[in-house]
Amino acid sequence: MITFSQSMLQTYSRCPQQYRLRYLLRQPWPAPEREPALEYERQRKNGERFHRLAQQALIGLPPATLEHHAAALGEPLLTWWHAFRRAHAPLLAAAGSPALRAEYAISSPLGENRLLAKLDLLHIHPQGWTIYDWKTEARLPTRAALGSRWQTRVYMALAVRTSGLAPEQIRLKYWYATHPAATLEFAYTKTAYERDWATIQRLAAEISAARDFPRTSDERLCAWCNYRSYCNRGQQAGDWQQAPEDLPEEPLDELDFEQIAEIAF
Numbered sequence: 637m638i639t640f641s642q643s644m645l646q647t648y649s650r651c652p653q654q655y656r657l658r659y660l661l662r663q664p665w666p667a668p669e670r671e672p673a674l675e676y677e678r679q680r681k682n683g684e685r686f687h688r689l690a691q692q693a694l695i696g697l698p699p700a701t702l703e704h705h706a707a708a709l710g711e712p713l714l715t716w717w718h719a720f721r722r723a724h725a726p727l728l729a730a731a732g733s734p735a736l737r738a739e740y741a742i743s744s745p746l747g748e749n750r751l752l753a754k755l756d757l758l759h760i761h762p763q764g765w766t767i768y769d770w771k772t773e774a775r776l777p778t779r780a781a782l783g784s785r786w787q788t789r790v791y792m793a794l795a796v797r798t799s800g801l802a803p804e805q806i807r808l809k810y811w812y813a814t815h816p817a818a819t820l821e822f823a824y825t826k827t828a829y830e831r832d833w834a835t836i837q838r839l840a841a842e843i844s845a846a847r848d849f850p851r852t853s854d855e856r857l858c859a860w861c862n863y864r865s866y867c868n869r870g871q872q873a874g875d876w877q878q879a880p881e882d883l884p885e886e887p888l889d890e891l892d893f894e895q896i897a898e899i900a901f
């Protein structure tokens with residue numbers, strides 16, 4: 637049985653060979669994924685710290701403590717933190733409520749496999765479920781690019797499967813700390829849900845049965861892949877600020893899926 641995540645589906649869609657190296661062979665990543673490597677690493681660390689601050693705020697840690705902590709972390713964390721507080725004041729006023737579930741895992745059977753996602757925040761309210769996802773990527777993607785990411789399709793379809801709600805009761809909001817005025821919100825429909833779930837099932841079945849894992853034919857992606865040296869696809873890492881729009885940043889942390897039980901509602 638395989639426990640799929642949105643990043644596994646995204647990786648396989650991008651390059652089956654990258655999926656094999658990363659998830660089947662668990663090969664260590666031999667080259668910096670993007671350049672300048674130090675700046676990219678700093679960006680990722682800041683993203684992790686920001687997510688931790690947001691989680692602590694939503695579970696109800698005292699705002700003064702978090703303010704102090706954010707100030708100690710310096711920029712850009714402090715600016716992101718203040719923007720987060722302004723943009724999510726109604727949610728933060730309900731911090732600690734059981735209706736707010738921060739860093740929350742949901743999962744569902746997927747044929748003989750499972751599909752699992754860890755949400756930055758799930759807000760359960762009388763009208764349905766709203767999923768929040770915080771981003772710290774420097775660049776704001778277009779709505780079309782964000783809507784077509786596996787993350788969007790997996791989160792919304794999985795929310796329908798897990799909640800038993802109608803697709804129209806599910807919403808997904810992306811909020812960018814780097815562009816705090818722009819919340820990109822997605823509504824869902826029965827048609828979109830049926831299309832997404834069928835696509836997810838098809839891709840999971842294809843991956844489960846795969847014996848060959850070809851290299852991507854889109855060689856521009858190799859510049860942002862750590863496995864370039866395995867594949868003889870160049871030495872030079874791509875600049876993370878120049879990454880193609882359809883190449884989302886890697887998730888901040890991979891879940892240890894085997895450790896997470898399914899969540900029943």
Ligand code: SF4
Pocket residue numbers: 651653654655657851852857858861862863864865866867869
């Ligand atoms: S270097 Fe290119 S072909 Fe090789 S795993 Fe990475 S994306 Fe795929």
